[in-house]
Amino acid sequence: MDKAALAVFLRADFAQVADDFVVERADEAGVTLRLVAGERHLRPGGTVSGPALFALADVAMYLAILARVGPVALAVTTNCSIDFMRKPEAGRDLLAEARVLKLGRVLAVGDVLVFSQGRPEPVARAGLTYSLPPR
Amino acid sequence: MDKAALAVFLRADFAQVADDFVVERADEAGVTLRLVAGERHLRPGGTVSGPALFALADVAMYLAILARVGPVALAVTTNCSIDFMRKPEAGRDLLAEARVLKLGRVLAVGDVLVFSQGRPEPVARAGLTYSLPPR
Amino acid sequence: MDKAALAVFLRADFAQVADDFVVERADEAGVTLRLVAGERHLRPGGTVSGPALFALADVAMYLAILARVGPVALAVTTNCSIDFMRKPEAGRDLLAEARVLKLGRVLAVGDVLVFSQGRPEPVARAGLTYSLPPR
Amino acid sequence: MDKAALAVFLRADFAQVADDFVVERADEAGVTLRLVAGERHLRPGGTVSGPALFALADVAMYLAILARVGPVALAVTTNCSIDFMRKPEAGRDLLAEARVLKLGRVLAVGDVLVFSQGRPEPVARAGLTYSLPPR
Numbered sequence: 025m026d027k028a029a030l031a032v033f034l035r036a037d038f039a040q041v042a043d044d045f046v047v048e049r050a051d052e053a054g055v056t057l058r059l060v061a062g063e064r065h066l067r068p069g070g071t072v073s074g075p076a077l078f079a080l081a082d083v084a085m086y087l088a089i090l091a092r093v094g095p096v097a098l099a100v101t102t103n104c105s106i107d108f109m110r111k112p113e114a115g116r117d118l119l120a121e122a123r124v125l126k127l128g129r130v131l132a133v134g135d136v137l138v139f140s141q142g143r144p145e146p147v148a149r150a151g152l153t154y155s156l157p158p159r
Numbered sequence: 160m161d162k163a164a165l166a167v168f169l170r171a172d173f174a175q176v177a178d179d180f181v182v183e184r185a186d187e188a189g190v191t192l193r194l195v196a197g198e199r200h201l202r203p204g205g206t207v208s209g210p211a212l213f214a215l216a217d218v219a220m221y222l223a224i225l226a227r228v229g230p231v232a233l234a235v236t237t238n239c240s241i242d243f244m245r246k247p248e249a250g251r252d253l254l255a256e257a258r259v260l261k262l263g264r265v266l267a268v269g270d271v272l273v274f275s276q277g278r279p280e281p282v283a284r285a286g287l288t289y290s291l292p293p294r
Numbered sequence: 295m296d297k298a299a300l301a302v303f304l305r306a307d308f309a310q311v312a313d314d315f316v317v318e319r320a321d322e323a324g325v326t327l328r329l330v331a332g333e334r335h336l337r338p339g340g341t342v343s344g345p346a347l348f349a350l351a352d353v354a355m356y357l358a359i360l361a362r363v364g365p366v367a368l369a370v371t372t373n374c375s376i377d378f379m380r381k382p383e384a385g386r387d388l389l390a391e392a393r394v395l396k397l398g399r400v401l402a403v404g405d406v407l408v409f410s411q412g413r414p415e416p417v418a419r420a421g422l423t424y425s426l427p428p429r
Numbered sequence: 430m431d432k433a434a435l436a437v438f439l440r441a442d443f444a445q446v447a448d449d450f451v452v453e454r455a456d457e458a459g460v461t462l463r464l465v466a467g468e469r470h471l472r473p474g475g476t477v478s479g480p481a482l483f484a485l486a487d488v489a490m491y492l493a494i495l496a497r498v499g500p501v502a503l504a505v506t507t508n509c510s511i512d513f514m515r516k517p518e519a520g521r522d523l524l525a526e527a528r529v530l531k532l533g534r535v536l537a538v539g540d541v542l543v544f545s546q547g548r549p550e551p552v553a554r555a556g557l558t559y560s561l562p563p564r
Contacts, residue, residue: 032243074217075213078209078239079208084207098217100243101209102242102401102423105240105375107556107558109531125512125514125550126550127552128234130425131398132218133514133554137530149556151510155400169362238508238558240510242395242403242421260378260416261377261416269375272395281395281396310469314527328558343484345480370516372513376508378505378507378508379507391545
């Protein structure tokens with residue numbers, strides 16, 4: 025699936041949050057997903073909350089898997105280990121770079137780095153595992 | 160801090176999400192926190208979403224630390240490793256049981272089990288680390 | 295499998311390390327495994343090394359799964375998230391308490407607490423996922 | 430610290446395991462560490478064991494931190510989340526690529542990819558956190 029196909033899938037499958045995200049890049053190497061930082065993602069002080077960062081990493085990895093296997097609505101996250109390393113900067117969107125490291129028969133594994141747009145140092149790092157439906 | 164004090168703190172410090180949560184229990188052993196499952200926590204099919212489960216575990220551990228150290232608004236999550244084990248049941252609140260395993264000078268570590276109310280088998284399990292401000 | 299059966303399995307399947315471990319307890323609730331702390335597990339200062347703690351948690355969970363499903367030599371660890379919370383005390387064996395939280399068709403998930411013998415506060419905490427062979 | 434300095438430090442601080450490892454590369458971007466696969470790292474079937482992979486990732490990250498901050502003998506691992514993705518190939522050394530993602534006042538965070546030498550697909554992936562002594 026390419027950028028446009030993923031955007032359509034996101035809108036169909038994650039209707040409640042689709043407006044939060046923009047697929048910036050999608051290829052064999054992975055996916056870049058933007059979180060359009062809005063009021064509802066913020067903690068006091070104006071930084072993006074932990075759950076919003078988690079959601080960004082989770083959706084980015086999901087789309088990176090779909091980019092490789094095609095539309096598989098039933099893939100589910102089984103594990104996520106996330107390190108919160110720096111406070112996201114207030115007033116900036118976040119960009120998640122997701123890559124698939126393993127695409128097995130029943131499990132897919134990958135990792136994600138999250139950046140405040142325009143900043144070189146990562147805000148968060150996550151490793152995620154998805155369980156894949158029988159194909 | 161006891162149950163009532165934690166509820167006040169939650170409302171002051173997490174104003175945007177305080178309505179989602181009810182502190183059911185708070186003592187030296189830990190905290191039980193309820194997620195009042197609402198429309199905005201759901202995924203298609205009526206189950207609670209991964210980010211909502213993450214938020215529940217994260218807030219439950221935060222409150223369990225506060226119950227031990229008192230109001231420390233600057234404690235921040237540095238790591239969370241979460242296993243999603245079963246689909247939460249549609250139409251049921253979720254209960255998170257959080258316990259503090261270590262309360263050090265700079266780090267606090269604990270774990271959380273999440274259950275669909277009235278069900279014996281856990282929906283999710285998380286280990287979390289918080290960085291504590293200098294005291 | 296009970297305590298005696300697990301001990302036999304351990305010796306057959308983990309011959310190189312079987313002398314390090316003693317199965318102290320095995321039932322539906324889980325397994326208690328002892329690491330007989332020897333010279334080769336130690337770091338300077340006399341504390342048990344991180345890899346030895348990891349091995350203890352990993353083998354304890356493996357045996358806890360076997361106690362439930364019977365001898366399944368091909369179960370493999372797919373994820374381990376481990377928190378090292380306190381230095382193990384020099385000159386004491388370590389005890390790992392492992393419990394299975396989910397036993398699915400393709401994945402088993404559980405957690406482990408590790409204690410220095412006779413001490414109430416945990417040395418380490420781990421969550422582990424195993425991939426199970428088709429049955 | 431450069432490659433030679435790290436090798437000296439490794440021998441002094443990890444005497445029991447120093448023979449297992451060779452520092453292949455060390456610069457600002459990170460460290461490449463080789464595990465010289467020997468009999469004692471193997472599981473039945475000839476593949477490197479989980480604890481040996483954990484030890485490789487752990488030491489590689491430790492050296493990557495030292496490469497940045499200089500000899501700090503008291504840095505300790507506080508968390509490791511490791512995904513085992515493929516069986517290491519029998520008869521091949523393993524190479525760990527470690528990079529530091531955050532070097533804070535009290536915590537350092539990084540990640541590691543492990544490869545069977547000469548193979549493009551990673552065997553394991555780990556995220557690690559170290560607690561740093563006061564400087």
